[in-house]
Amino acid sequence: MLKLLAVSFWRLLACISLLLGLIGVVLPGLPTVPFLLVSAWSAGKGWPRLELWLLAHPSFGPPLKRWREQGAVPRKAKYMAILMMTSSVVLLQFSAAPFWLKLTLPAFLCGVAIWLWRRPEV
Template sequence: MIWFWRSLASLCVTLGAIGVVVPGLPTTPFLLVAAWAAGRGWPELEARLLLHPHYGPLIRDWREHRAVPRRAKWAASLLMLSSVLMIWLLPSPDWLRWALPLFLCCVAGWLWRRPEPAPR
């Protein structure tokens, strides 16, 4: 089973690294999953992620308080809005044009209800 957790952690770190350079692909959610998976089968990677100067505090805030920084909430909301606009501008099925905005409104509502981390 350890190979599964390590594979999942590696995949998520890779996707997170790609997200650093590809606009619109989030980095932090992949690193949250990577840290979670690493905690089950790769403690060294988990420790490295938690000690990372930029992403470590975000991971710790999520683990300890389920907190999301306001800047991340705004970025996610703007990306969701751009997704809705694109789905309306590009050819797509009608059901998707209505289902995606409803789903993303639910996601945004959930996201904005998360607490914000305490100032450092």
């Protein structure tokens, strides 16, 4: 029973993240690859056929394989991520968000940007 529950959880996570990744294909600003990474990872734990399909997909497969093999992020994706994070911080500063969030989120995103730029490129 517990194993069935765990498999169901991994499959649900794989489906939700795959759906978000597919929405990100057509919706600007919503990243695609991070959701596909989560989908492939969770599918590997509960739905191996979906994982294999994602890895073999002509569009989705190559970035997933590069990430798994090298932890690599294309330079264009790095630029887009930095642009989106910067835009978010600027918009946040003009919003009615709490002051602590206006200080904390930029610091967190700066850490993410540093981590991202230290990733290998393809």
